[in-house]
Every structure is written in C-alpha cells, then in structure tokens.
Amino acid sequence: MANNLSSTSLIKPLVQGRPTEEDIPSGYGKTESYLLPKDPAWMFLFWEITQSTFDYLKSQYGDLLNTARTIIRLHDVTGVALFNGTNSVKYYDMPVILEAKSWYIHAPQSGRAYIADIGYLTEDGRFILVTRSNATAIPPGHISDVIDDKWMIVEGDFQKLLKLSGADYIGLGASELMQVVGQRWKLTELTQSGAPQSSWSSFALHLDKVQEDEDIWLNADCEIIIYGSASKNAIVSINGQEIELKDGKFTIHRHLSAGDVVDLPIHARNAKGDKTRRVDIKAVREPGK
Amino acid sequence: MGQEKGYLALVLHAHLPFIKHPEYPDFLEEDWFYEAMVETYIPLLSVFEKLTDEGCDFRLTMSLTPPLCNMMEDPLLIERFRRYLNQRVELSGKEIERTKNTEFESVARMYYDKFRRYQDLFENRYHGHVLQGFKKFQDMGKLEIITCCATHGYLPLMVHKESVNAQIKIAAHDYRSRFGKNPRGIWLAECAYNPGDDKFLREEGIRFFFTEAHGILHGTPRPKYGVYAPVYCPETGVAAFARDMESAQQVWSAESGYPGDHRYREFYRDLGYDCDYDYIKPYLHSDGVRRNIGMKYHKITGRVPLNQKQAYYPQEAREVAAQHAGNFMFNRQQQIKYLSTILDRKPLVVSMYDAELYGHWWYEGIDFLEFLFKKIYYDQDEIKLITPMEYLQMYPENQVVQPSMSSWGDKGYHDVWLNSGNDWIYRHLIKSAERMMELANRFPDAQGLLRRALNQLARELVLMQSSDWAFLMTTGTAKEYSTKRTKDHIKRFNELYEQIIHNRIDEGYVFNLEMRDSIFQQMDYRVYSTAEKEKVLAKY
Numbered sequence: 104m105a106n107n108l109s110s111t112s113l114i115k116p117l118v119q120g121r122p123t124e125e126d127i128p129s130g131y132g133k134t135e136s137y138l139l140p141k142d143p144a145w146m147f148l149f150w151e152i153t154q155s156t157f158d159y160l161k162s163q164y165g166d167l168l169n170t171a172r173t174i175i176r177l178h179d180v181t182g183v184a185l186f187n188g189t190n191s192v193k194y195y196d197m198p199v200i201l202e203a204k205s206w207y208i209h210a211p212q213s214g215r216a217y218i219a220d221i222g223y224l225t226e227d228g229r230f231i232l233v234t235r236s237n238a239t240a241i242p243p244g245h246i247s248d249v250i251d252d253k254w255m256i257v258e259g260d261f262q263k264l265l266k267l268s269g270a271d272y273i274g275l276g277a278s279e280l281m282q283v284v285g286q287r288w289k290l291t292e293l294t295q296s297g298a299p300q301s302s303w304s305s306f307a308l309h310l311d312k313v314q315e316d317e318d319i320w321l322n323a324d325c326e327i328i329i330y331g332s333a334s335k336n337a338i339v340s341i342n343g344q345e346i347e348l349k350d351g352k353f354t355i356h357r358h359l360s361a362g363d364v365v366d367l368p369i370h371a372r373n374a375k376g377d378k379t380r381r382v383d384i385k386a387v388r389e390p391g392k
Numbered sequence: 393m394g395q396e397k398g399y400l401a402l403v404l405h406a407h408l409p410f411i412k413h414p415e416y417p418d419f420l421e422e423d424w425f426y427e428a429m430v431e432t433y434i435p436l437l438s439v440f441e442k443l444t445d446e447g448c449d450f451r452l453t454m455s456l457t458p459p460l461c462n463m464m465e466d467p468l469l470i471e472r473f474r475r476y477l478n479q480r481v482e483l484s485g486k487e488i489e490r491t492k493n494t495e496f497e498s499v500a501r502m503y504y505d506k507f508r509r510y511q512d513l514f515e516n517r518y519h520g521h522v523l524q525g526f527k528k529f530q531d532m533g534k535l536e537i538i539t540c541c542a543t544h545g546y547l548p549l550m551v552h553k554e555s556v557n558a559q560i561k562i563a564a565h566d567y568r569s570r571f572g573k574n575p576r577g578i579w580l581a582e583c584a585y586n587p588g589d590d591k592f593l594r595e596e597g598i599r600f601f602f603t604e605a606h607g608i609l610h611g612t613p614r615p616k617y618g619v620y621a622p623v624y625c626p627e628t629g630v631a632a633f634a635r636d637m638e639s640a641q642q643v644w645s646a647e648s649g650y651p652g653d654h655r656y657r658e659f660y661r662d663l664g665y666d667c668d669y670d671y672i673k674p675y676l677h678s679d680g681v682r683r684n685i686g687m688k689y690h691k692i693t694g695r696v697p698l699n700q701k702q703a704y705y706p707q708e709a710r711e712v713a714a715q716h717a718g719n720f721m722f723n724r725q726q727q728i729k730y731l732s733t734i735l736d737r738k739p740l741v742v743s744m745y746d747a748e749l750y751g752h753w754w755y756e757g758i759d760f761l762e763f764l765f766k767k768i769y770y771d772q773d774e775i776k777l778i779t780p781m782e783y784l785q786m787y788p789e790n791q792v793v794q795p796s797m798s799s800w801g802d803k804g805y806h807d808v809w810l811n812s813g814n815d816w817i818y819r820h821l822i823k824s825a826e827r828m829m830e831l832a833n834r835f836p837d838a839q840g841l842l843r844r845a846l847n848q849l850a851r852e853l854v855l856m857q858s859s860d861w862a863f864l865m866t867t868g869t870a871k872e873y874s875t876k877r878t879k880d881h882i883k884r885f886n887e888l889y890e891q892i893i894h895n896r897i898d899e900g901y902v903f904n905l906e907m908r909d910s911i912f913q914q915m916d917y918r919v920y921s922t923a924e925k926e927k928v929l930a931k932y
Contacts, residue, residue, distance in 0.1 A: 126879055126883055127820060127879050127882045127883060127886075128820075128886065130819075131823050137551055137818070137819075137822055139549055139551070139806075139810060139818060140548060140549075140797065140805075140806065141805060141806050141807060141810050142803060142804070142805035142806065142807060143805070147810055147815055147818070149815070149818065149819055151819075205815060205819075237551050239551075240587070240797070241797070242610065242796045242797035242798065242805065243610055243612075243796060244610065245610060246609060246610060246614060247610065247611065247612040247613055247614050249612050249613035249614065250613055250614055251613040251614065251616065251791060251792075251793075253791075254613075254616040254791040255616070256614075256616045260734050261614065261616075261618075263734060264617065264618035264620070264734060264735075265609065265618060267618065267620075267638070267727075267730075267731065268605055268609055268618035268619040268620070268634075268636075268637070269605045269619070269635075269636065269637025269638060269640075269641075270605075270606075270609055272605065272637040272641065328812065
C-alpha cells in the first residue's frame with residue numbers, strides 16, 4: 104500500500120477517539136497461566152482457559168467435574184530442578200473461581216519458589232490439572248542467617264551497621280517520594296482542568312503511616328476487592344454508581360485509607376426494571392494508633 | 393588513596409518515557425521532556441561547565457536512559473524544544489519590562505538570564521545535541537554515564553528471560569552507538585533486581601548496578617559492610633551498590649526535607665495562570681487552555697493558599713541552597729567518620745535520586761548540587777566524591793553476596809507496578825513477549841519488509857514494557873494517557889503480528905509506525921531469539 108505514503112497519512116492519528124476495552128483482546132485463545140512475584144508474601148496468578156479446554160475436560164471426565172471444586176494447587180518447588188507435578192517439597196490447595204481469570208495468592212513462606220497448578224479437585228480427592236504456571240521465586244524479606252566465614256563481623260557491629268544502613272526504613276524506600284511525585288501530577292491535572300485547588304505548599308503531604316519510633320513501628324495498608332456476577336442484561340450498581348459487566352461478571356478494587364468507613368450496597372435490576380436484588384457490604388478501617 | 397575517611401557516590405537517574413507525537417502539531421505530554429530539558433538537563437550541564445571553568449573537580453554518576461537519549465537526539469523533538477526555549481526567552485524578555493519596579497523584578501531577570509544562558513549552551517556549545525555535552529564530561533572523567541533497561545522495563549515481572557536479555561542488549565547497543573564505549577554500569581529500572589538477571593549484564597560488559605538498601609541487606613550471606621560497600625553477585629562478579637537511606641531521607645523526607653523550605657520556589661503558582669489571558673496566550677498550547685508554563689514568581693511562603701504566596705527572591709533562595717548543601721555535607725562527614733570506626737575499610741555512601749527532581753521539582757536543587765560540589769572540593773578533606781568504578785578499582789576485592797529481589801518502590805518490592813489498578817497489563821505484556829520470541833525463532837534471518845515489520849514489532853513491545861505506564865496508573869495521575877499508551881502499543885503489536893503471520897504485511901502501516909514509534913533506529917529483532925538467551929545462560 105505504498106500509495107498511502109503521503110505526508111497526510113503520516114499525521115493522521117492511527118486510533119480515532121478514546122480507546123475502549125474492546126480495543127484490546129480479553130484473551131489470546133490459549134489455555135495457559137502465569138505466576139508473578141509481588142513481594143515476600145504475595146504472588147499474582149493470571150490465566151486463560153479456552154472453551155475447547157473445557158469441552159475436552161467435559162468429554163474426558165463428564166459428571167465428575169460437576170461435583171468437583173476448582174482449586175489452585177500451589178507447589179513449593181524450591182530446589183526442584185524439573186517439576187513433574189508430584190515432586191514438589193510441599194503443596195497447598197486453595198479454592199478459586201475460574202472465571203476470575205486472575206488471583207492474588209498469599210505465599211505460605213517467603214524466600215521460596217512456587218508453581219501454581221489450576222484444576223479440579225474431585226470428591227474422591229483426585230486432582231485434574233487444567234493449566235500449570237511458570238515457576239517464580241519470591242524474596243526472603245529478612246536478613247539472612249547465613250554467615251560468611253571469610254567476611255566475619257562482630258555481631259554488635261553488624262547490628263549497628265544494619266541500623267545505619269536504614270534497616271528500619273526498608274519498604275519505605277521511595278514511598279514518600281512517590282507520593283510527592285504523584286501529588287504533583289495530580290495537582291497539575293487539577294489545574295489543567297482549570298480548577299486550581301491546592302491551598303497547601305508543595306510539601307504538604309499526609310502520609311498514611313503510624314507514628315514511628317525507635318522500638319516499634321508499623322506500616323499497614325489495605326485494599327478491598329469486591330467481585331461477583333449477575334444475570335444477563337442485569338444493570339448492576341455499587342453505591343449508586345453503575346458498573347460495567349464483562350461476561351456477566353464484575354470486579355472492583357478499592358483502596359481503604361486510615362479512618363475510612365465505606366458502605367457499598369450492590370444493587371442489580373433486570374432490564375425491565377421490575378425486579379431487584381441487593382447485597383450490602385460494609386468495611387471500616389480504624390485510624391492507626 | 394588520600395587522607396579522606398570515606399567516599400560519597402552521588403547518583404542521578406535521568407529518565408523520561410519515550411513520548412513523541414508527530415501526528416499532532418503540539419502535544420501536552422511532550423512538555424515533560426521540554427520542561428526537564430530546561431529545568432534539569434541543561435542546567436546540570438551549565439553547572440558542569442561552570443565548575444570546570446573554575447577548576448573545581450567533581451564526580452557524578454548519571455544514568456541517561458535509552459528513551460531519554462533517543463528523545464534528545466530526535467530531530468522533531470529537538471526542533472520543538474527549540475521553539476519552546478525561544479518562546480521562554482521571548483516571554484522572559486517582555487517580563488523584564490512588565491515587572492520593572494515591582495517586587496518581581498529580580499525573579500523576572502533571573503528567568504531571562506537563565507533562559508538566555510541555556511539557549512546559548514544548547515545552540516552554540518552543543519549545537520542542539522545535549523548528549524555531546526554529557527559525553528564531554530564523561531570523557532573528562534568527571535561524569536560516569538550509565539545506561540538503563542532499554543525502555544525502563546521492569547525486569548522482575550518479565551517471565552521470559554528473552555525479554556530481560558533484549559532489554560539489556562538493546563540498551564547496551566544504544567549506549568555504544570552514542571558514547572563510543574561499553575556502558576560500565578546500569579540503573580535497573582526502579583532499581584528492580586531479580587536474582588540471576590546480572591548474567592545478562594555481565595554479557596554486555598556491565599560491571600555494576602544499584603539496588604535499594606534491602607537488596608543488599610537481605611542478601612545471602614549477610615553483607616559484612618551493610619550498604620557501605622559493594623558486593624559481587626555470585627558466578628558473574630557484577631557489583632551491586634545499595635542506596636544509603638539516611639542521605640535519601642534527608643533530601644526527600646516530607647517533614648524535614650530541604651525542598652520544603654519556605655524560601656524556595658512554589659511549584660503550583662505559575663505565570664500561566666497569573667497573567668492576563670491575551671498576554672500569555674501565545675505561550676500556551678494551541679488549545680489556549682491555561683496551564684503551567686514553567687515561570688513561577690512566588691515562594692512556598694508557608695501553609696497558605698496560593699493567592700497568599702509571597703514574592704520569590706532568587707538571591708535569598710540561592711543562599712538557602714548553599715546552607716542546605718553545607719548541612720548535607722556536614723551530615724555525610726559525620727556519617728562517614730562514624731562508619732569508618734566500624735568498618736575495616738573506607739566506607740562508601742551511595743546517594744541516589746531521580747535527576748528530574750533537581751531543578752524540575754526542587755527548583756533550587758541545581759544550586760544545591762553546585763554548592764555541594766564546591767564545598768566538598770574546597771572546604772574539607774574528610775570525604776571525597778567518587779564513582780562506583782573508581783571505588784571498585786580501589787577495592788577490587790569484595791564480598792560475594794546474592795542480592796535479594798527488591799525495588800526502590802513503595803513497600804520495597806513490586807506493588808507499585810503490580811496491583812489491582814494495573815495488573816491487567818501483564819497478560820498482554822507477557823503474551824506479546826512470547827509472540828516476539830516465537831517470530832524471532834521462526835525468522836532467524838528475515839530481509840526486506842519482513843525484517844522492517846519484525847523490527848517494528850520489537851519496538852512496539854519494548855515501548856509497551858516501559859514501567860512508566862504501570863507507575864502512572866498507580867499514582868492515578870496521567871492515568872488516561874498511560875492507559876492509552878499501553879493499549880495503543882498492544883493493539884499495534886497485535887495488528888502487526890497478525891500481518892506477519894498471515895503474510896500480508898502492509899508497508900504503509902509499518903511505515904506509519906516507524907515514523908511514530910521511532911525509538912531505536914537500529915533495532916534488531918533477533919535479540920529476542922531463544923538461542924541468544926541460551927548463549928548467555930550457558931556461560932554463567
């Protein structure tokens with residue numbers, strides 16, 4: 104299409120208007136799963152299971168699946184060179200909703216390597232594998248117990264050094280900084296829309312952390328996830344705000360700041376508007392003390 | 393080794409995502425680059441020039457990331473920056489007249505003088521190519537320029553090592569083409585380190601990288617010197633230097649950090665809003681909406697509303713910057729003196745910061761650095777500035793420690809780049825990487841249009857992988873733009889992929905993308921082949 108190479112084709116935007124969810128695929132037509140590390144305690148698993156995989160399983164196992172539970176079987180594969188499905192150090196089962204397509208998994212132990220299998224656990228205890236993830240290792244999250252003979256240091260000195268090295272600040276790394284930067288963009292955006300609202304100096308920040316001191320400090324954060332599904336064509340709203348269903352399902356994530364009290368009534372009504380259903384969810388986060 | 397008791401390595405990370413929109417006459421987010429040029433990059437060069445003229449020696453380590461280098465050398469962006477700078481010179485010239493005999497006289501004069509000097513450097517000293525300026529100071533041995541992951545890709549969240557290998561290889565190649573030698577160091581994007589990734593660094597001749605404090609503190613075995621000496625990664629011998637938290641907090645603490653001083657310049661009160669509309673309109677974007685234009689006449693003053701901010705006095709602020717530099721140096725002297733009583737070698741304090749925070753965010757940060765360099769050079773002999781390579785040459789023997797997975801983000805790991813607000817991107821990032829590998833393996837030696845298409849496919853992938861998009865989604869700001877950029881690259885990747893596998897490549901489409909997503913002109917898609925990765929892994 105070399106005849107398109109005019110200077111005007113160069114300046115024509117490739118994408119017209121704002122992109123919508125439909126613009127990128129929701130899946131890639133292949134049954135597979137991936138496991139990512141998040142921190143010493145958490146991992147993120149996402150997957151895609153195609154209809155043909157479901158059809159195949161149905162043809163192989165039939166009704167057995169109807170009474171089976173869907174689970175994630177998390178294998179600890181630390182030190183395992185080649186995992187064959189059974190040679191893990193240990194495994195942990197947790198229930199999962201396959202339609203969720205992704206899940207945050209709490210790691211039973213930090214500093215280990217894991218593989219997540221997704222599958223069915225039948226009533227008689229059999230595990231039917233649907234998809235197996237890659238292996239991922241998560242960090243230890245603490246000072247090592249391993250001492251190097253060649254590089255010995257007096258324990259007292261090591262403790263001093265740790266303190267000097269900022270061991271107390273671990274995890275607070277760039278958080279303040281990030282909030283500063285984040286704040287800046289936020290305010291810039293506000294002013295962009297023509298409504299300058301900043302009445303504070305550049306460094307007025309409200310850090311959501313409990314007072315630190317020498318002996319004890321605590322840093323905790325919270326996010327809530329609300330998910331569910333509703334009948335086809337139902338109109339669902341959370342706290343009065345209509346939400347979009349994808350394949351009849353919804354997920355919302357909300358950050359909960361210190362002192363937040365949230366009330367999240369979930370309403371559904373049918374297309375005609377003559378029938379409704381309601382689920383109430385409330386959450387409270389006390390301020391730090 | 394001289395009389396000094398220890399060393400300070402100052403490290404600035406200069407980075408912006410690749411933002412270039414030739415399809416529009418002007419584009420809001422491109423301003424990030426122009427602002428950083430006029431507030432951080434050229435002012436830094438100006439300080440280097442001044443120090444050199446005065447015979448004041450200094451040492452600084454700076455990452456200039458590949459996207460930034462690509463933007464600095466992009467003809468269109470250079471032209472647009474030229475326009476941006478000319479406008480500022482013009483406006484600040486008018487402002488001298490307008491503010492005569494008012495309390496804003498001195499600040500208006502300051503802008504005019506600075507813009508003129510930056511324009512002079514940009515046009516007459518560097519002829520539009522600021523990288524030449526940085527390279528000059530590297531060649532003089534004062535500045536160590538290090539590279540970064542190709543597009544600031546977040547390595548620990550890349551499942552396929554082919555992607556990690558490509559991020560490093562593309563970056564190293566880009567560096568060589570600009571600076572004529574191997575990069576000796578790298579700033580891993582967000583200081584995100586994943587054990588084993590050092591193999592890919594070693595392969596490119598990279599000798600060191602940086603981690604957050606706990607990258608080393610949580611390493612195995614226990615690091616004898618804490619963060620005050622580098623460690624070597626097992627098998628590869630690549631050195632890891634960790635961030636000192638004390639000096640980091642000192643500058644950036646929200647409560648006590650220097651930039652909050654009330655005599656410093658207030659960021660949010662800007663001439664773009666303060667001036668008469670008709671007067672300021674020619675300096676706004678073509679949509680005519682009032683926005684920040686980067687000239688600000690007020691000081692922080694205190695916790696008062698924006699309309700009660702007082703006039704800014706450049707001389708007063710500069711004196712504060714000098715005091716803060718003195719205070720920073722004093723604290724490093726005390727810290728290093730104390731550390732030297734515990735360590736059986738001269739300690740090294742590594743202070744790492746985002747470069748753009750100096751000048752762009754903390755306006756007087758540039759003056760602060762200038763004073764700090766001078767004070768360290770002239771006023772004392774207890775501490776000395778050093779680069780990581782100089783330290784390694786001085787102490788070639790270091791403990792072997794496997795650093796821990798870590799990042800410098802909030803909570804110390806991957807939360808900022810992987811959370812409920814942005815986790816949807818990984819399905820696409822990982823799939824695209826897999827498809828890229830598939831095609832690189834399938835076409836070991838493509839030619840002609842197919843080759844161009846494959847190279848462009850690789851560009852779309854690396855642009856999609858910029859950690860900036862996930863970051864901006866998390867901070868909730870510029871969220872729309874970062875979401876759109878991510879989706880655009882996913883869509884372009886998928887479209888191109890389909891064209892390639894179905895053997896119906898549309899040259900017009902490829903050409904269009906080559907013009908827009910023009911990063912890495914010398915891209916070679918074969919870096920994604922599995923054989924390339926295996927070659928590296930087999931060595932170490």
